[in-house]
Amino acid sequence: MIRKMIRLALWGVAGRRREIIEELHRLGVLHLEQGGRRSGTESARLNMLRLLRGKVLGLIESLGWDGWTSLSEGSIDDAEKLLSALPPEELAPEIERSLEEFGKRLSGLLDERTAAEDLLLRAKKARDILDRFSAFFRRDDAGSPGTTTLWLIPQNTVQQALGALHGAFSAGGEAWEGRHHFVPGNDALGVLALRVSPELEEEASAILSRWKALPWHLPPFCSGVSVEHSLPVIGKKMEELSGRIETLSGDLRRTSAEWGPRLAALFLFIDGRTEQAAVEAGLGSSEDTFTLHGWLPEDALDSTVSAMKGRFGDDVLLQWRHPGEKDWSSVPTSLKNSPLCAPFELFLKLLRPPSYSGVDPTTAVAIFFPFFSGCMIGDMGYGVLILLLSLKLKKAVRPLLRDIGSILLSVSLWSIVWGAAWGEFFGDAGHRLFHLEPLWLERSVSVLPVVVFTIALGAAHVFFGLLLGIYQGIRNRHRHLWMEKAGNLAVLLALVAGLTALRGKLPGGIFTVPLSLLVIGLALLIRGGGIGGIIETLGSIGNIISYVRIAAIGLSSAILALVASKFLDVFGLSVFGIFLALMIHLLNFVLAIGGSGLHSARLHYVEFFGKFYSGNGKEYTPFQRRSGSSWKKHS
Amino acid sequence: MEKALIALAAALAVGIPAVATAYAQAKIGSAGAGTVAEKPETGGTIIILEAIPETMVILGFVVAIMLILQFA
Numbered sequence: 001m002i003r004k005m006i007r008l009a010l011w012g013v014a015g016r017r018r019e020i021i022e023e024l025h026r027l028g029v030l031h032l033e034q035g036g037r038r039s040g041t042e043s044a045r046l047n048m049l050r051l052l053r054g055k056v057l058g059l060i061e062s063l064g065w066d067g068w069t070s071l072s073e074g075s076i077d078d079a080e081k082l083l084s085a086l087p088p089e090e091l092a093p094e095i096e097r098s099l100e101e102f103g104k105r106l107s108g109l110l111d112e113r114t115a116a117e118d119l120l121l122r123a124k125k126a127r128d129i130l131d132r133f134s135a136f137f138r139r140d141d142a143g144s145p146g147t148t149t150l151w152l153i154p155q156n157t158v159q160q161a162l163g164a165l166h167g168a169f170s171a172g173g174e175a176w177e178g179r180h181h182f183v184p185g186n187d188a189l190g191v192l193a194l195r196v197s198p199e200l201e202e203e204a205s206a207i208l209s210r211w212k213a214l215p216w217h218l219p220p221f222c223s224g225v226s227v228e229h230s231l232p233v234i235g236k237k238m239e240e241l242s243g244r245i246e247t248l249s250g251d252l253r254r255t256s257a258e259w260g261p262r263l264a265a266l267f268l269f270i271d272g273r274t275e276q277a278a279v280e281a282g283l284g285s286s287e288d289t290f291t292l293h294g295w296l297p298e299d300a301l302d303s304t305v306s307a308m309k310g311r312f313g314d315d316v317l318l319q320w321r322h323p324g325e326k327d328w329s330s331v332p333t334s335l336k337n338s339p340l341c342a343p344f345e346l347f348l349k350l351l352r353p354p355s356y357s358g359v360d361p362t363t364a365v366a367i368f369f370p371f372f373s374g375c376m377i378g379d380m381g382y383g384v385l386i387l388l389l390s391l392k393l394k395k396a397v398r399p400l401l402r403d404i405g406s407i408l409l410s411v412s413l414w415s416i417v418w419g420a421a422w423g424e425f426f427g428d429a430g431h432r433l434f435h436l437e438p439l440w441l442e443r444s445v446s447v448l449p450v451v452v453f454t455i456a457l458g459a460a461h462v463f464f465g466l467l468l469g470i471y472q473g474i475r476n477r478h479r480h481l482w483m484e485k486a487g488n489l490a491v492l493l494a495l496v497a498g499l500t501a502l503r504g505k506l507p508g509g510i511f512t513v514p515l516s517l518l519v520i521g522l523a524l525l526i527r528g529g530g531i532g533g534i535i536e537t538l539g540s541i542g543n544i545i546s547y548v549r550i551a552a553i554g555l556s557s558a559i560l561a562l563v564a565s566k567f568l569d570v571f572g573l574s575v576f577g578i579f580l581a582l583m584i585h586l587l588n589f590v591l592a593i594g595g596s597g598l599h600s601a602r603l604h605y606v607e608f609f610g611k612f613y614s615g616n617g618k619e620y621t622p623f624q625r626r627s628g629s630s631w632k633k634h635s
Numbered sequence: 636m637e638k639a640l641i642a643l644a645a646a647l648a649v650g651i652p653a654v655a656t657a658y659a660q661a662k663i664g665s666a667g668a669g670t671v672a673e674k675p676e677t678g679g680t681i682i683i684l685e686a687i688p689e690t691m692v693i694l695g696f697v698v699a700i701m702l703i704l705q706f707a
Contacts, residue, residue, distance in 0.1 A: 350679035448704055451697065542690070549693045602686040 002360045003334040004298040005620075007327065009291065010308075011317040017283070017290050021276050023311055027304055028624025030294040031332045032279060046281050048092055049274040055099050056267040062106055063252070065260030069398050071268075076625070079265035080272075091273075095266070106255065113248040120241040122219050127234050129183075129216070130227070133193045136181040137228040146178065147201060148227045151192045153213035158182050158192060161211035168207060169200060178204070191216060193227075272625045279623065294623070295323075295332050323356070328476075331356035334620035341366040343406035347601065351609075353617040357476050359468050361604075361613060366410070368461060368608070369600050374414020375454075376553045376596035378443065379561060381426035382589055383415030411596070422554075426585060427561025443551070444558040450551040458547025458607070459496060462540055463489060465611030472612050483528030484536065485611065490521025491537050492544070543607040549599050557595075560588040641706045645699035652695035659688035 008030065012020045024030050086094055129150070130137075137148070153161060162180060169176035178196040185191065192213065196204045205215070221237050222230045283290045296304060301320060308316050323331045333353040335345055337360070344366040354360055377383065386408055393405030419425060423438025430436035443450045466489040473482025494517035501511050525533035564584035571577030609615075667681035 350683070447700055451700060542694075545697060546690050546693060548697050549689070552693055552696045598682060598686050599689075602683055602689075605683050606687060 001336060001363075002354065002356060002358070003336045005295045005323060005331050005334065005356065006298050006301050006320045007293070007323055007331075008296055008301075008304075009293050009319045011289055011291050012312070013315040014286070014288050014290055016312060016315050017280060018276070020308075020312060020316060021280055021292075023308065024292075025272060025276050025623055025625065027307055028622050029296045029300040029304055030623050031296065031620050032292065032294040032623050033330075043281060046274065046277045049270060049277050052092060052095055052099070053267065053270045053274055055096075055103070056263055056270060059099065059103060059106065060260065060263050060267060062110060063256040063260055063263070065256045065264070067260060068264060071261055071264050075261055076265045076268050079262070079269050083266070083269055095270070102259070109248060109252055109255070113245060113252065116241050116245045116248065119219065119221070120238060120245065123221075123234050123238045123241065126219050126222075127231065127238065129191055130231050130234070132183045132191075133181060134231070136179070136193050136195075137231075139179070146195045146197045148193060148195045149201070149205075150216040150227060151194060151208050151213040152189050152216050153182075153192050153208065153211065154188055155184050155190045156188070157211045157213075158190060161192075161208055161213060164207050164211065165194075165204060168203065169196075268625060275623065275626075295620070296622075297334055297336075297620075299336075325357075328355065328357045330618070332620035333358075333617035335360055335362060337362045337366075340406075343403035344369065346400070346403050346407070347604065351605075351613070352615040353619050355614055355617040357472075358614055358617065359472055359612060361468070361609065364464070364468075364608070365604055369604060370407070370410035370414045372457075372550055372600040372603060373411040373596040374416075374418045375457075375550050376599065377411070377415040377557065377592045378418035378422045378554050379424040379426065379557070379592070380416050380419030380430065381424075382592055383412045383419050385589060386412035386415060386593065408593075422558070424558060424561065427558065427565050429565060432565070443554055444562060447551070447555060450554065451548055454547045454550040455544060457550065458544040458603075459492070461547065461603070461608055462544050462611060463492065465608045466492075466540075469612035472614075480528045483524045484533045485528075487521045487524030487526075487528055487533060488537050488540055490517050490524060492521075492540055494518035494521055495541070540611075543610070546607055547603060549603070553595050553599055557588060557592050560584060560591070564588065637706075641702055645702045648699040648702060649692065649695045652691035656688045656691045659691075660685055663688070 010020070010024075083091065083095075133150070162182075165178070165180075166176055169178060178194065178200065180195070181193045183191050183193075192208075194204060194208070218225065218227065218230050219234065219237075222233050225233050279292075283292060305318055305320075308318060333356050335348070335353070337345060341363050344362050347365050347369070348354070348360075348362065374383070377386070390405045390408035390412055393401050393408060396402055396405065421438065421440040422443045423436055424430065424443075425434070425436055441449055466485050469485035470482045470489070473479070473485060494514040497514035497517065498511070501507075501514060521537075522534075525537060529536060561584075564581040567580040567584065568577050571580065663681075663685050667685060671678050671681055
């Protein structure tokens with residue numbers, strides 16, 4: 001249900017402005033309506049806090065820490081107490097000094113690790129190149145004179161360059177004694193190893209340079225080592241660097257584990273102060289007083305008023321009132337549902353919230369979603385597995401996973417109920433092993449009754465949506481809206497009654513009832529929505545037929561489970577047969593959870609919500625400390 | 636022969652909308668992937684949009700069931 005909201009106006013003494021705002025932030029119930037005026041000094045403070053917040057976030061990112069969901073409220077409170085004890089004027093400089101010192105230490109570690117990683121990468125590349133010339137180097141170890149150099153050279157010029165070398169050094173009829181070996185690379189370049197006598201080295205370099213060759217150098221830690229003898233040096237250095245990187249990574253992990261939560265608590269503290277400063281900067285104020293307006297839930301009014309009066313006495317004046325019809329568009333929407341239904345609010349988080357004067361469909365979703373999903377899965381065995389999964393998820397740390405666990409729990413219970421109705425336990429395994437019989441019918445055989453049932457289910461669901469639309473239209477005094485929905489409902493009822501009468505299920509004498517309903521419905525439709533209203537009705541018929549998907553997906557799930565059993569028939573109780581059957585059941589189970597959830601959600605979003613849900617509300621965002629990972633969305 | 640034709644008609648009733656659905660889902664999927672890359676929070680909405688064209692197959696399924704039950 002949508003909580004009743006109260007508009008609160010607060011007048012406070014200017015001297016206690018910061019304290020009052022801090023208290024409102026601590027109470028965390030007021031959705032503020034802010035003005036936009038900001039003085040120069042207030043903006044400077046705000047900017048400084050934002051800068052600090054950015055620095056802390058930068059350090060957290062550098063640490064690679066992401067344990068926001070495991071951050072305890074206690075550690076945040078401790079940080080707040082510790083930092084609140086500092087005088088306000090010393091707070092920011094003190095934090096900045098500490099951050100700078102920590103930042104230097106951290107960047108020292110990070111820089112050293114990056115440098116070591118770069119060097120290791122370079123050493124690996126050098127080793128890979130030198131490995132390909134190891135045979136060439138071994139021949140030189142045998143004692144031939146000269147020095148070896150390596151060159152990066154375009155593959156298309158290497159032959160000309162070698163030709164030029166031969167031409168230059170074979171003069172006088174003597175063959176050139178130098179040696180070379182070329183290894184093509186993955187791109188247009190290759191590596192040429194060249195061994196010439198020391199006196200020819202300079203000239204060889206000049207020739208190769210003319211053919212666009214570049215000298216290849218060993219990594220800096222190999223200075224003084226010849227190319228031929230560098231491989232062992234590189235190998236040793238790589239071991240050393242790997243060890244160093246491991247040590248540094250260990251240090252960083254420890255630093256992250258130790259300092260991550262502290263920095264996160266500091267971030268949340270500064271974030272809170274920044275939010276407070278932003279509110280303070282936007283307040284309407286005179287020299288002596290300031291004013292502030294906002295919305296809060298009616299059930300939080302008494303505690304808020306007593307807390308404010310208790311702390312500030314006559315320094316604050318509070319006035320409140322219920323919103324009038326004119327305010328409805330600006331009132332934020334806050335939902336409050338029973339613990340059983342609250343997890344299903346998750347479905348509304350994908351949409352804009354309902355308007356304050358609208359209808360909260362959470363309870364309806366909590367009833368119909370598991371019912372539809374369970375009907376599609378319809379297998380006691382799968383239901384038990386989903387039940388176990390849901391119990392595991394309900395113990396999770398993240399609230400989102402706990403909510404999903406609660407939703408799956410409802411789905412699992414309905415799956416077991418529908419499994420009993422269809423007589424399914426891992427397909428027909430229940431029937432084979434325990435002689436399980438369906439309480440209602442076997443859906444893989446009796447398709448038509450299930451199809452008719454799902455259409456009836458769809459009609460009931462869509463009619464309910466239309467009734468909610470009529471209620472919303474009357475409540476908001478939208479005549480066109482309720483007339484269109486009522487006309488739509490009347491025409492659909494007329495069609496249902498007419499079809500029933502034609503099938504002989506109703507006495508022919510009452511055929512005038514659907515006829516009258518049709519006439520009234522069409523009149524209301526044209527009055528409410530014009531020609532568009534008639535098209536809307538045609539769409540509603542399509543919406544009702546769309547519920548056949550419950551039967552279709554259920555049928556495919558049942559048949560897939562039967563296929564798993566067939567594998568056992570074909571291969572017998574062999575390892576292969578059991579393995580294949582389990583694989584098919586696993587596939588079916590995943591499809592059952594995914595498909596049933598997706599299609600049930602779709603039936604709600606498109607078919608059901610389309611009849612009444614407007615989704616033009618404002619989200620209720622109370623002025624409070626952010627926690628967990630919610631900063632990621634807003635920072 | 637008649638039964639084979641009915642079976643073929645039922646298969647076409649599901650098959651043709653299935654191809655159309657696949658085409659629509661391919662278009663929505665590629666656009667959706669881009670959207671999710673830009674705004675990860677739209678993931679849920681995209682999944683729902685992706686499921687919308689499946690109505691065509693559902694209607695095809697109804698027609699196929701009716702064909703089989705009426706004529707086979």
